[in-house]
Amino acid sequence: MADSRVRIIAIMNQKGGVGKTTTTVNLGHALALADKRVALLDMDPQGQIATSLGFYDQQSGIDLVLLEGHGIDSVKLTARPNLDIVPAGQRLNEFEHIYEGGVERGHRLQKAINSSSLRTYDYVLIDCPPSSGLLGVNAMFAASELIIPVSGDYLSLQGLSRMMQVLKRSEELSGQKIKLWLVSTRMQLRRRLTTEVRNRVLKYFPGRVLHTPIRENVALAECPSFGKTIFDYRKKSAGAEDYLTLAEDLMIGRAAHG
Ligand SMILES: Nc1ncnc2c1ncn2[C@@H]1O[C@H](COP(=O)(O)OP(=O)(O)OP(=O)(O)O)[C@@H](O)[C@H]1O
Ligand SMILES: [Mg+2]
Helix, strand or coil: CCCCCCEEEEECCCCCCCCHHHHHHHHHHHHHHCCCCEEEEECCCCCHHHHHCCCCCCCCCHHHHHHHCCCHHHCCEEEECCEEEECCCCCHHHHHHCCCCHHHHHHHHHHHHHCCHHHHCCEEEEECCCCCCHHHHHHHHHCCEEEEEEECCCHHHHHHHHHHHHHHHHHHHHCCCCEEEEEEECECCCCHHHHHHHHHHHHHCCCCEECCCCECCHHHHHHHHHCCCHHHHCCCCHHHHHHHHHHHHHHHCCECCC
16 A cells, blocks of 8 residues: 555456446546546546546557656646546557566556655546456556446446455455445436446445445447546536546545445
8 A cells, every 4th residue: 555645446347348447537536526636547548537537649558658667757747626547558558568577566556656656646546447357457456446337237246256356365465454435327217227226236345335336327428539538528417417426426525324
């Protein structure tokens, strides 16, 4: 863990398409709008954090930090007031294929954050890839908290039990407890299955599911193609409303009751 002040939160689920990136970007911007100093760190070689915020040039980023030992501050970009990003960079995928370095390889991100200005931020949100390789391990070791987005379909529950195994193993290896949060995403509140999945998650994780479910909202799906967050694109949408209250949930630790 870095400075005791900063909350470093990995947004993780090995299941693809559950809303990790959407949550990182929009929750991050919501926290920034609430006057928190926020950095979004992209650990997914797909590199969607930069494009979602309107950066289209090929940026270097956390790839150079992990592969070449550059400092995070040398690749950090200002995206919005209070909101900085550390892009993935073109070469991030190479890091999954690093075999030398032993256990040290798993702690590179944590060390880089500790020796950067990110220590002094309020929140660092780490967008993770839908896999469980070395990138995910680095995110997990760097994080003090974990947010697992769970979408409203049945297969999400399967992904979730796998995530619990990964979390347990990581805690054993690092000797550090990670605070767990879950967030319901892509909720179609009129579908019975969606409600069933949420109820199941609430039952398995009492006190750990953030209060606000994120509704399926077309504006949330549209905004990244304009390089905009939901707050740049449709401030009055359901998506904006949900991510603002989710940010409050996270700031005060407000969980849903089953
Ligand atoms: N609440 C929502 N309402 C509508 N569309 C959404 C919502 N959340 C996410 N989406 C859309 O669903 C798709 C997957 O979302 P996203 O990219 O955030 O998931 P992910 O978990 O990061 O995926 P990956 O595993 O590929 O990284 C995207 O097209 C996104 O725009
Ligand atoms: Mg993603």
